[in-house]
Amino acid sequence: MTHYDAPAIEKKWQRCWQDKECFTADQPDSSAPNHKPKYYVLEMFPYPSGRIHMGHVRNYTLGDVVARFRRAQGFNVLHPMGWDAFGLPAENAAMERGIHPGKWTVENIAAMRTQLQSMGLSYDWNRELATCTPDYYQHEQRMFLKFLDAGLAYRKESWVNWDPVENTVLANEQVVDGRGWRSGAPVERRLLSQWFLRITKYADHLLAAIDGLDRWPDRVRLMQHNWIGKSEGARISFHITDNPDQTDADTYAGRAIEVFTTRPDTLYGASFIAIAANHPLAREIATHDKGAADFAAECAQLGTSEAAVETADKKGYDTGLFVAHPVIDGATLPVHIANFVLMDYGTGAIFGCPAHDQRDLDFATAYGLPVLPVILPEDAPDTVDAGSFTITDTAYTGPGKLINSGEWDGLDVEAGKQAAFTTLASAGTGQAETTFRLRDWGVSRQRYWGCPIPIIHCDSCGAVPVPDDQLPVQLPEDVDFTQPGNPLANHPSWKHTNCPTCGKAAMREQDTFDTFFESSWYFLRYCDPKHKNGFSAEAAQYWMPVDQYIGGVEHAVLHLLYSRFFTRALSEVGYLDLAEPFAGLMTQGMVCHQTFQDKDGKWLFPTDVERDGDNWVTRSDNASVTAGRIEKMSKSKRNVVDPELIIGTYGADTARLFMLSDSPPERDMEWTESGVEGASRFLKKIWRLAADDTIAPPDAVMPDTADSAAQDLVKTVHKTILAITKDIEDFRFNRAVAQLHTLSNAISTLAPDIAGSAEARRFAIENLAMLIAPLTPHIAEEMWHMLGHDTMLANTDWPTADPAVAADDEVEIGVQVNGKLRATITLPRDCPNEDAEAKALASDAVSRYLEGKSPKRVIVVPNRIINVVA
């Protein structure tokens, strides 16, 4: 008996699959109708960082199981792979190591492709794409120009993080505590003119269509729902008053500040107006008010990330201006500039009602503003009324009746809102309005390594699209990363061109697209990867939507929402006719590993340490090591395991099996050495089963005289087929693996010398090979081969089970007395409830607990449980 030689087996079958083109997807052909139903499996394509990591191994193993399973079930499967090849890391490599981003990227792709191929993934490599090639990105230049024609793209000013030392725009992740990550200089907010895609046009559609995404995880649907953030409220105008104490007031008197609120019912409780630091009025005031200017500068240091803005201490600046209360005659409210008001949401201005909004209350407390309750809580004691109800340090946001609110008194919150709409509308100072949290998608990036935006700026003609015959606009190769700023803007000649309209000297747009642009349509390119227009409507119509999309939950909102929008936008401009790109979605958890630190707190690689009894020590010099928390694998904490090392040591099948074994796919998992060993041990075990020469030859038939134990094994096989089929359909791969363990235990414990054993074991091992094939395809093919087949499992149908054989005749069920388990009894399956009840009551344990009394009630759940209520 030869031993299980994973590297040799894996290489052999990978070559076989390739030679026989097992995984080439059939393009639909109208002259030869394809009777197989299509199935599109897609994993989120990787950024080519240079080496695959365990997150990739997990992601692509999950996808490969689905692809192989569906192919075995008779689907025409499309399972492609490519490279999300534009992005910041390539530019960082260029700056740090002097290597060209393109060269770096191409080398990384080559290395990672080899690594992926060693995993035995069933990709149709003919469809491979890399987004950094003009062959790919030229299509998005045309898409963008069509969006522009259709009014789906436009230009406006927006804020960026500016590093004054590096002269570059920083990504949010490059801003650490308000400073540039490389320069350490405090960042400034700067306004730049940038391109936007009008995703908000589809806000309602994108929101409503979430209901139809029934094969998406609920949490992702909820996150998208909340991200779009539809809220219905009112827009209210507050007019600035004359104020004798304020010399500037005349400049502003009579002008309106537009406020959006979801709580117009609390208008009587308003005690101030707060506007964003970058609100037009605030910026105007800052031009002549040093205090306002200083405050704006302070706010600008927070950078542009929402988390930074929202977690900052609530601060404000009193402008000295007042506005008239729109409902209370003669009342005025002070106008503050506040750091917690966002210009991007609503109108960039709010009215503060401290009694019923915690943030407003914190602000009012800090700045000595009045707190007037206008909602009396539903559950307030009778002794509390409008006069005595007070708010101290907790705002009340629940339901109740309006108080201190003039003619609205006594209404509930909902009726109060309606009353407010009526009052405001008749006074002409406000109306009902719906706003969305979702903002238009800013696609301009001040970077080199991205798709050039095909626009020419002409002093006379403005922003002019690059004519079709001049597309694609290609990136220049000769760029310099040694000087600060955007290399595309620094390039001596690339940006200079002539205006396509008037012919005068003009400048190219020097920004490139956000890399989410590429990932918003790559799934369409795969449908027809050589097509001159990016893809054909026919191919897209056939393959789309993606039946099963798999990737990290970190993309739950942005990438998925942008892709949903992009598919709609492309349909609007005539590329195809489809709204939703992803019919099914599975979001995988992270791969984690224990962390290790030496006595100086330096992070250590798992390969640097070893166990010494209950402790950990360094391999090199036995120094003691602190074993820390189990965290997401990351380079910075060095708690990484290299997939190539694992595949080299144990084989791809072992790595794949361990990925699928213990944790459910959507949950975080911990990579452990012992887990890998366990997976490896299991594969060696099933290998020995297939290599056993006491099993029957192919085509052997179970003898009529077969022992009942042999028949039980056959039954177990049928049960296992049913269970694993369901488990794979439901993405419960860890359970499928457990079923495989149970089956292999049943095979190995069946005595070899009883009647029917040899035949039953052949039947079981053949099915074991077929069932494990999607998970560990190489060893499955080899076992199939060892069992005497000259076909390939890659071309073999999924096994089917006979439910009648799988069904048990008897069931063992629990008997409870008052909800506590007291006995178990065996009953014929589906026996009448009366029989079940009689047998339960007859059991010793039950009569002991009943103490001769008759039960009050007996609940019989057929084949499940019996509960006797005493």
Add this chain to the structure above:
RNA sequence: GCGGCUGUGGCGGAAUGGUAGACGCGGCGGAUUCAAAAUCCGCUCCUGGUGACAGGGUGGGGGUUCAAGUCCCUUCAGCCGUACCA
């Protein structure tokens, strides 16, 4: 801050509202071996008991139900996202 998720033996996890802990890891005991590795068999939630068995148990607190890991309320801890990382 806001939005989302997760929490079950020593560990990863299993459990259509119906016998909590399948399966694996680790551990303990045994077989095999000159010995070891590998392999095979048995035991393994906690407490008490020789045992049959009894009691407790799904982050904490409360509730609904004949029955709650599962549903509801509340609270704590950790993780993900937060619009220029991908």
